[in-house]
Amino acid sequence: MSDEKADLISTYFKNETFHKGTLVIKEGKTSKKSYFLESGIIRCYIIDLNGYEVTTRFFSAPDFLNDYLSFFDQKPSEENYELITDCVVYSINYDNMQHCFHNIPEFREWGRMLLTLNYTYVNKRIISFHKETAQERYLNLMKNNPEIIEKVPLHIIASYLGITKYSLSRIRKEIEMF
Amino acid sequence: MSDEKADLISTYFKNETFHKGTLVIKEGKTSKKSYFLESGIIRCYIIDLNGYEVTTRFFSAPDFLNDYLSFFDQKPSEENYELITDCVVYSINYDNMQHCFHNIPEFREWGRMLLTLNYTYVNKRIISFHKETAQERYLNLMKNNPEIIEKVPLHIIASYLGITKYSLSRIRKEIEMF
DNA sequence: TAAACAAGTTGCCTTATGGCAATTTAAAGT
DNA sequence: ACTTTAAATTGCCATAAGGCAACTTGTTTA
Numbered sequence: 001m002s003d004e005k006a007d008l009i010s011t012y013f014k015n016e017t018f019h020k021g022t023l024v025i026k027e028g029k030t031s032k033k034s035y036f037l038e039s040g041i042i043r044c045y046i047i048d049l050n051g052y053e054v055t056t057r058f059f060s061a062p063d064f065l066n067d068y069l070s071f072f073d074q075k076p077s078e079e080n081y082e083l084i085t086d087c088v089v090y091s092i093n094y095d096n097m098q099h100c101f102h103n104i105p106e107f108r109e110w111g112r113m114l115l116t117l118n119y120t121y122v123n124k125r126i127i128s129f130h131k132e133t134a135q136e137r138y139l140n141l142m143k144n145n146p147e148i149i150e151k152v153p154l155h156i157i158a159s160y161l162g163i164t165k166y167s168l169s170r171i172r173k174e175i176e177m178f
Numbered sequence: 179m180s181d182e183k184a185d186l187i188s189t190y191f192k193n194e195t196f197h198k199g200t201l202v203i204k205e206g207k208t209s210k211k212s213y214f215l216e217s218g219i220i221r222c223y224i225i226d227l228n229g230y231e232v233t234t235r236f237f238s239a240p241d242f243l244n245d246y247l248s249f250f251d252q253k254p255s256e257e258n259y260e261l262i263t264d265c266v267v268y269s270i271n272y273d274n275m276q277h278c279f280h281n282i283p284e285f286r287e288w289g290r291m292l293l294t295l296n297y298t299y300v301n302k303r304i305i306s307f308h309k310e311t312a313q314e315r316y317l318n319l320m321k322n323n324p325e326i327i328e329k330v331p332l333h334i335i336a337s338y339l340g341i342t343k344y345s346l347s348r349i350r351k352e353i354e355m356f
Numbered sequence: 357t358a359a360a361c362a363a364g365t366t367g368c369c370t371t372a373t374g375g376c377a378a379t380t381t382a383a384a385g386t
Numbered sequence: 387a388c389t390t391t392a393a394a395t396t397g398c399c400a401t402a403a404g405g406c407a408a409c410t411t412g413t414t415t416a
């Protein structure tokens with residue numbers, strides 16, 4: 001993408017800072033913005049049938065974050081997006097997003113690319129649940145996103161890996177012993 | 179959608195019949211068509227790192243099936259789509275799909291809706307791996323897609339549920355005993 | 357800095373699932 | 387109909403992960 005285009009696009013984004021613990025998107029409320037994450041970590045989670053929090057995804061800079069279902073259809077979200085650390089973001093609202101989509105071909109292309117990446121991501125995740133042990137999933141997360149291992153509380157990582165905090169604690173112990 | 183629109187759209191689709199065992203989309207080859215499944219069952223699977231087949235999804239009439247990544251980007255697929263039973267489909271090729279997308283607003287809307295449904299589907303699936311036992315996942319499949327339980331071989335259903343054929347066989351036995 | 361609370365660890369035991377081998381049942385091919 | 391092959395079942399034992407309770411460590415906050 002050319003610099004001019006990038007500059008043009010950047011004028012539709014607004015720089016913002018949020019603090020740890022903030023819910024940028026709330027279950028039941030319609031998502032008003034999408035975010036480019038400049039620094040920090042955000043997690044997406046839902047409450048399952050038994051009342052437990054299930055972390056479905058982490059976002060860490062420089063990821064782009066939005067709730068497809070809520071944002072593009074402007075209907076209530078079914079998930080929560082919570083800041084694990086303080087974050088600096090560039091946000092874009094619905095109208096500006098629509099404007100960019102309709103007027104900047106590169107933006108459309110980029111949007112489609114994001115969708116592709118997202119789809120690939122969830123597909124890989126499903127496969128990882130089939131054919132990897134919890135320990136392997138943990139080691140992969142460690143390899144690909146060490147910042148998450150470092151900054152996210154154990155019980156949240158456990159809920160992302162699909163195991164209990166007890167099991168993750170034991171896995172950590174075992175890994176330390178090489 | 180109005181009847182005229184539906185008729186118009188239908189002219190871009192071609193009626194075809196394929197036999198059990200056919201691979202309509204092959205790993206490494208670019209997907210040329212998307213399919214509306216009129217009757218029959220198709221599964222999508224990949225080969226994992228250890229050489230095992232992992233079934234990631236079933237399609238049963240009246241589902242719409244396509245490989246987003248391969249079809250829309252016209253690049254090689256990473257998955258296989260195999261007919262579990264004989265199938266009757268309505269297929270549409272890439273050029274016609276593009277034409278419809280550009281000229282029929284309802285078609286675009288429908289495309290976005292499909293995407294939404296797909297995303298919701300994979301999200302639910304990820305959650306089911308977190309917080310349901312294999313037996314619960316099996317019972318849900320039974321409830322929502324009895325035709326799959328009936329017509330798909332046990333070892334394939336097992337690979338979809340993320341367990342071995344041995345475990346699924348035992349789960350079936352246990353369920354029969356109420 | 358004390359007190360309160362959350363996060364993480366660990367021992368003990370239970371349960372779900374895996375993996376192999378032997379066997380039975382069902383399906384396909386000639 | 388017979389033979390061959392694939393699919394499904396089952397006994398036996400191994401392993402991964404869960405769940406509870408007690409305990410330790412680390413973080414807030416009054």
